Amino acid sequence: MAYQFQFEALAPYTGQLIEGMAHTLAYAASSIVLGMAIGVVGALVLIYGSKPLRGATRVYVEFFRNTPALVQLFLIYFGLPNLGLRLDAPVAGVISLALYCGAYMVEVFRSGLLSVPNGLSEAGAALGLRRRQVLVHVLFVPALRNVFPSLASQMVLTLIGTSLISQIGVEDIFHAGSFIDSRTFRSFEVYLVICAMYFVAVQALRIVLGFVQRRLFPKEF
Amino acid sequence: MSLVRIESVEKHFGDNHVLRGVSTEVAKGDIVALVGRSGSGKSTLLRCVNGLETIGSGRIVVDGVDVHAPSTDLALLRQRVGMVFQSFNLFPHLSASANVTLAPVLTKKITRDEAPALARQMLERVGLGQKLDAMPSQLSGGQQQRVAIARALAMSPQLMLFDEATSALDPELVGEVLRVMEDLAREGMTMMVVTHEMAFARRVASEVLFMNQGRIWERGTPERMFGAPQTPEFQQFVQSVV
């Protein structure tokens, strides 16, 4: 049973594959950064905010965690124009992914902040620091250290989740892949290569994050 | 003029009536030792003095400021009142000197450039001049608590609150912390100390308050209190800790 793999057919399109992956990585990075920002703000609201703000944040988190990312993508790209808001595909893709990632990040950062022992914030307050100062200078780093593993895994999940944006026409690696597929008809090889490239990207991200973790939180901490 | 005036303070934790009308005054330079069994309300009272706990009724005035008035800027008040906790609560991600200088720099008492000098001065004062760059995890319990004292002192407080500062320490490390506290007292710092160390209270305090069931049950100078305990409860207490 010898199947004829023809990876050589993909060779002329290597440049496009790499470019597609670069786009994917860029979109992933944007979504992750935006998602983290949303997560921090949401976590602060859930811990310190007023009741209506907390309620709104809860609704946001539960909606985006209990509906598929694909449907959210369609809602933002196809649905918003019904309200007159027409976004470019890349923008819609990043925003949608960021909102999805953000909903999980809210929980990550919230549990991080709550995991810091009370004594530390009391000590900060007893020294006369204002709440914002306690948050930034006393709580943030220990909280980050506690949730770094969850943070890292959420970043990996978002990177992998970026694969969806090709479905609204964004020119990422899947988009490049389907183009190459239509030219070479080597679908198996194309998608195998795409999966492999994602795999490499994920491992690279993990290594970088591991490095960051060791630098930021050395053993003596 | 008293530095601290506690007037008829009442406090509940749910159903638990933990402070039942406590009144006392602390003058500048006084060393007040608060002793009693766990649950007697002594730690709670201390934490009410710098507003870490709220009160139900009554008044606490520190250096002319009503601690629990809605208009009071607690952060500002706490810059003049230092607190040392039972569990040290050092900031784990900062070195000893960074722990000491964080608040002075952020509250603009000193500039960034002046910070190293202040850190050295404060840490040498508690005998840890060699440990400027050590991280809390690299220090023993006694050393951590001394850094915590240096951290509180760095704000030049007028009043120092010690909440069972030695209770979480291994016995052989208690001495080094008590010595620092004693030096502080001799230098004239006004201190309110919740403690189980009776020998320390006897030697250093200017007044001993025995708390029981949320009230100041008995009070007096150490000589009178330990020499001639009046109430049976205090007698029992003294016997049980000796």
Place this chain on the structure above:
Amino acid sequence: MRSLSIADLWLILGAIRWTVALALTALVIGSVIALGIAVARTSRHAWLRVVARIYVELVQGTPLLGVLFLLYFGVPMLMGIQIDAFTAATIAFSLSAGAFLGEIWRGSVESVSKGQWEAAACVGLRRWHVMRHVVWPQAARVALAPTVSYLVQLIKNTSLAALVGLVELTRSGQIVAGSTLAHLPVFCGVALCYFAICYPLARLALSLEGRMHVARAH
């Protein structure tokens, strides 16, 4: 272009049965794989552990969409055999479930404290009996909440089947929205359908987790 009608609502609601069918099938097949993975990962034999580890790393490090397209577009091209959308989706989701559930269950087995192992071994039980009567029952209790949590993820994953043409919930929404141009209300409706299924499950997982902690505190 036409306007939304009741027939559209029935189409969308009807499509839910495919979402459920996909999820349940993937859950069953995935569970079998997961059991194998969990056992392999905790086995004494190094090669078993390595193979299982490689499988998990591969699945967790690649996009589900990629695997799906590999099966649906790639395999027919390569091998000349036809795979229908439901089969391709089921295989892809099962492989994914096998890896993720396998990791969850492995974690549960490992979370059973060493003391239990040692106590059982000291009583003279053989390894197999220790596993079956002491470790796995406790592991199963720990695993329940995260497994229900994963079920939510699985149901959301089934939406990808729309991209290979299977008319489950998401695809039915695409079809209706396509002909009525009422994308916003349609996809909101679709989202609400998913929410109605996933949210109760998520709450269930949360309450299971809470009860677990209470039990452990004793």
